[in-house]
Amino acid sequence: MRRILHLSIFFLLILNVQMTYAHKKAEDKKGILLVTFGSSYPETRVAFENIDKIVKAEFPNVEIRWAYTSKIVRKILKKRGENIDSPAEALAKMGEDGFTHVAVQSLHIIPGEEYDNLKHTVEAFNGMPKGIKVTEIGAPLLFLDHDQMQLADALHQQFKSKLNSKTAVLFMGHGSHHQSNIYYPGFEYYLKQKSDQYFVGTVEGFPLLDAILPQLKSNGIKKVILTPFMSVAGDHARNDMAGNEEDSWKTNLEKEGFKTEVAMIGLAEYDSVVGIWVEHLKAICQELGIR
Ligand SMILES: C[C@@]1(CC(=O)O)c2cc3[nH]c(cc4nc(cc5[nH]c(cc(n2)[C@H]1CCC(=O)O)[C@@](C)(CC(=O)O)[C@@H]5CCC(=O)O)C(CC(=O)O)=C4CCC(=O)O)c(CCC(=O)O)c3CC(=O)O
Ligand SMILES: [Co+2]
Ligand SMILES: [Fe+2]
Incomplete structure (x- = not known):
């Protein structure tokens, strides 16, 4: 009788443990x-x-x-x-x-x-x-090398038909004081493996438009396609990039004699x-x- 009691307590314990586990x-x-x-x-x-x-x-x-x-x-x-x-x-x-x-x-x-x-x-x-x-x-x-390769591939697929020896695609990144700002010029290097006509600049980091203008000129570029390097075509894309104000990239490029075209598409719009x-x-x- 004692044995049976012990055994049943034992089984009850096991059942209990199993139930708690299943419950969890x-x-x-x-x-x-x-x-x-x-x-x-x-x-x-x-x-x-x-x-x-x-x-x-x-x-x-x-x-x-x-x-x-x-x-x-x-x-x-x-x-x-x-x-x-x-x-x-x-x-x-x-x-x-x-x-x-x-x-x-x-x-x-x-x-x-x-x-x-x-x-x-x-x-x-x-x-x-x-x-x-x-x-x-x-x-x-952008995190690992693999990400940069994949993004360069994806963007080249989107923009390659627009490129020719006199046309460049200039991406506008946000830019940052953070050490990771290096990803913008770093990613441009990956894009350059696809074509010399790709450029990456930033609104408030490095490089700014001033640093890119001389490169566009020395590459014989006549027309610049502007597009955001941000998930969305938001405030920076609509104003700092493509706005009609004095200080927008579009205005500055046109002042320097370039033709411009805008691709108002955020990166997250590409599957x-x-x-x-x-x-x-x-x-x-x-x-x-x-x-
Ligand atoms: C810390 C701060 C310092 C500063 O910039 O002053 C900062 C930093 C950074 N922003 C980044 C990205 C973007 N910022 C915007 C827009 C705005 N950003 C603004 C402020 C601030 N931004 C300050 C914090 C204030 C806060 O906490 O609220 C606004 C509110 C005011 C203004 O900029 O004037 C304006 C709102 C416009 C509106 O009303 O909608 C857009 C979208 C767009 O263009 O619309 C994107 C693309 C996002 C995307 O791509 O999805 C990145 C790169 C991140 C990355 O993508 O990796 C960094 C740097 C980093 O993270 O290192
Ligand atoms: Co900003
Ligand atoms: Fe911001």
Whole structure:
């Protein structure tokens, strides 16, 4: 009798352990958080919608949420009645909503200041009491050598038909005081393997337009196709690049005698470019067991 009692207690214990385990498993809730700088320009929606569509197709069974890193952009949108979460707000809500694992994908171009800030936020959320158990951050568009090769291929496919000996394509990157500004001239090197007629400049980093003008001249360029090297064709593309003001790149190039043409298309509008971010997302999803 004692033996039977012991045995049944033993089985009850095993059953209990198994039930707890099954219970834990069932409680796992895994999600994706897509994080972009953001934009206050409604015209940039197409770019974000394209990313959303492609990620949803890749992960049809996973809940996908969005956050913007720019405080200024979120403030402008809030005044218009549109509330977009910061990365910290989005992660706090996901913790409250029972998510145990979250793949956070950076939609930035370079691993610069905005990306670093996001990385710190994501790290801070790891192991938060009663919060999300595991979060991982996916690399921005340009990170490893492979990314630069793939992006150069993707952009060359888009622009090669426009090139000729007298026509250049000039990409406008944002630029940064962060050490990762080197990715802009670095990426230009990859593009140059495709054609000498590709140039990459920045609005507020290195190189500025002043440094590119003499190169356009010495290469015998007569016409410049301007296009953003940012996920969206937003504020910088519409004003600093293609605006009719004194200081825009378009105005300055025309003053210097170049013909100009504008391709007002953000990088995230090209499926092939979004594919690079999605590869980075897939890598962290694999680590988190998100399918
Ligand atoms: C830190 C800061 C310092 C500074 O620039 O002064 C900074 C830094 C960086 N911005 C980057 C990218 C972009 N910035 C914009 C736009 C704006 N950026 C602005 C401010 C600030 N930007 C300051 C923080 C203020 C804050 O926290 O809110 C706004 C608000 C005001 C203004 O610039 O005048 C204006 C809003 C326009 C609007 O209303 O919509 C766009 C889109 C666009 O052009 O519209 C993109 C392309 C995004 C993309 O590609 O998706 C990158 C490269 C990141 C990367 O892609 O890797 C870095 C540097 C880095 O991260 O190292
Ligand atoms: Co800016
Ligand atoms: Fe910015």
